[in-house]
Amino acid sequence: MKDTALLVRDFCGSINCHVKIDEPMSLHSTFKVGGPADVFISPSEENQVSALISYFKDHEIPYCILGKGSNILVCDAGIRGAVIHLGHRFSGISQYGEVMECRAGTPLAQLSYTAYQAALTGIEFAWGIPGSVGGAAYMNAGAYGGEMKDILISCRHVDHNGEMGEFAGSELALGYRKSIYSGSDSCITSVKIQLKPGNKEIIKERMDELFQRRKTKQPLEYPSAGSTFKRPEGYFAAALIEQCGLKGKSVGGAMVSIKHSGFVINTGTATCNDILRLIEIIKEEVLRQTGVTLECEIRFFGCD
Structure with a gap:
């Protein structure tokens, strides 16, 4: 993707759009994890967004949209393609x-x-x-x-x-x-x-x-993506997780919050892989013990 990233950088320059190459996504996620995005673009106008998406379609370049990064998990390898970041410039x-x-x-x-x-x-x-x-x-x-x-x-x-x-x-x-x-x-x-x-x-x-x-x-003192799971109909995810004895459960630097079991937190050294493994353990154990299937509220970037 290196050559493509340079082409995208040049295109961004032609439409006066701020761009970075190999930008660490851990800097743009409230989970504080994630590898680099090939291209990280911060437009300031709607017509720039239109031009970017048209360009990506014509050149078959994958892209994703990012706001404040408060409900996402980015894989450790980062994001191939482009990130369109709607931040303070937008x-x-x-x-x-x-x-x-x-x-x-x-x-x-x-x-x-x-x-x-x-x-x-x-x-x-x-x-x-x-x-x-x-x-x-x-x-x-x-x-x-x-x-x-x-x-x-x-x-x-x-x-x-x-x-x-x-x-x-x-x-x-x-x-x-x-x-x-x-x-x-x-x-x-x-x-x-x-x-x-x-x-x-x-x-x-x-x-x-x-x-x-x-x-x-809520465990606001730790990096997280907010509520990890959607509320299952007729239940509360946090109550089910606690009922299954998973409060405080950890994998590497990822942990089920002791303050609120509905939050998976980064205790300081978590990787995306730690968080994904813990999420799977939670889902499997809750399903085994209660028959309820938990669905993630978090969006996953680059975790295919």
């Missing part, structure tokens, strides 16, 4: 009354705080979630009774052909941790959300309450 919020338009790379925490400052309610649940707006829309992120589907008006995107388009909220097929974009090669570039007028003091109290709950119940 962030920003515009307010139109009770509607906010957010670029995909905007941190959820920034959106939540901006809404609080404007005395708008509806996004408090996102305070403390370490993801991006685009990633939250992609998976219909939610917590503590709130979900993106409750506030999404529309999403703009670039599809796998490099074509720009938009889906209304009713077209997004939003469900539990999924949307119309799930599993696709489309790249969400911006979202519009509908909020409601609220009382700033009450909004702040709710944000503080949720942050304290996260701090108390």
Whole structure:
């Protein structure tokens, strides 16, 4: 891929797009693991994303989309092909009354705080979630009774052909941790959300309450990708894992959190392989003891 990486670098230069070669993905994942990406590209405009995806299609170059890296696991060998990173260069919020338009790379925490400052309610649940707006829309992120589907008006995107388009909220097929974009090669570039007028003091109290709950119940002191598994219908993944005696179970530097069994954490020396092996042990043991099949909430990059 070295020659291809150099060609992509030259193309990025022609469209004024920031690019790095052999970028360590451990620097861009909240799990703090993962080998290098052949090409790591940070666009700042939607038309750059369109040009990149069109170029990748024409040259049969694999690519993936990355936001803040808070719900992913990257393999130890890294990612072959290109990573399109929608980060700080692709962030920003515009307010139109009770509607906010957010670029995909905007941190959820920034959106939540901006809404609080404007005395708008509806996004408090996102305070403390370490993801991006685009990633939250992609998976219909939610917590503590709130979900993106409750506030999404529309999403703009670039599809796998490099074509720009938009889906209304009713077209997004939003469900539990999924949307119309799930599993696709489309790249969400911006979202519009509908909020409601609220009382700033009450909004702040709710944000503080949720942050304290996260701090108390979740292992925020360790690198992780958040909840490792989706909630099985009729059960709680963490309760099943604890019931099976897996709290504190470790493989290499990966461990089932003692604070919250729904989290697999990196204790400091974990590799992707450690984490994958531990996830498989958890799934096998929970299935054996309870008959329940756990499904990962984490997305895997380069782990085929």
